[in-house]
Amino acid sequence: MSDWFAQYNYIVVIILMMTGLYIVFSSRNLIKKLAGLSVFQTSLFLLYITIGKVSGGQPPILLEDKSYGKDGGGQSLLSGPVEVAAGDAAFILPGPGSDVLYSNPLPHVLILTAIVVGVATLSIGLALTVRIREVYHTIEEDEIEAADFVYNLEGTAD
Amino acid sequence: MSGIMTAASEPSFVVPVLLLDISLLALLVVVAFAIVRMRSLFAIVMLQGVYSLVSAAWFVSLDAVDVAFTEAAVGAGVSTVLMLSAMLLADRKSTPVPMRRQLGALTVVIIAGAAMLYAVGDMPAFGDPNSPANSYVGMDFMAKTAEEIKIPNVVTAVLASYRGYDTFGEVVVIFSAGLGVLLLLGLNGNAGRWEAKPNGQVIKDRTAPSASQADAPQSDQPEMEAST
Known part of the structure; x- marks a missing residue:
């Protein structure tokens, strides 16, 4: 079953990317x-995360070789204060x-940076849209181009 | 690194994981196609937030937990708020585009998608532990973080230490973006309501449905506080 799905994610991600590009x-x-x-951007994130997945793996947070709340012999420490110091295991x-x-x-790190830069x-882009709306009273490109022509905002006609 | 290869030489997924993967991806496709068909900007912005949230759930199923909560907070939260506030300052509806004007875009998208689908056969199998991306530098970070950085979360270690200059550049980008939005919109709360007169002439509004709303008092603040 997993052979059939070996490339499945890539195909769906390409469809999603092209949908975003079409919009x-x-x-x-x-x-x-x-x-x-x-x-479009979020679909690209999906591609990177797909590549970084290792089957049977778990999130890249190192497990500590230590059981919290228990002493070396496996006895519970809950009767007393539990001391957990970072990095000692x-x-x-x-x-x-x-x-x-x-x-x-590594793909997770790259995508974390990309998410923030994307915002x-x-x-x-949204601030530019608001400014365009202040001048043209519309955010439709066709009407903006028409206003450009009618009011000579590009300075091409005398 | 050889131990990784012996630990799992065959990509093996249990069926529930695959079913979750398939259903979340199918949901993403449905939402993306719905965004194409929508005309109401409010619905488009909300569906974009849904898209981010579903992809965050999908990131969790692919072990990218740090990416998942960043996407849920920043992608589904902050950018939805930003787009909603910009929509309130701009317009509510998008006018439909006739089909014959979309044919060019459709052609370009189909050609680009076909080219990428042609290249899919060269991609490593999903979950392959021996693929080039999973073999070299990423796993070196994995092995050395414990002794060099001494924190359990490897993503944090790479982000803040190994690739610290990259993160610094990211912060510079965010600062520049915040500065740019401040310069574009100003701090006086008049964003979207200021009457611009290019070359001394007033552009008369002919069709925008929200033209009358620009004069009405609006309670929402300009969007800058959220992104900085």
């Missing part, structure tokens, strides 16, 4: 264009002899 290309409304750009690492498998953390560019 950007086909719509004449500036806010709808930005929504399409956002869909060995982590369970992937490698020879280890049965723990983690997913790849920054989206806010700039």
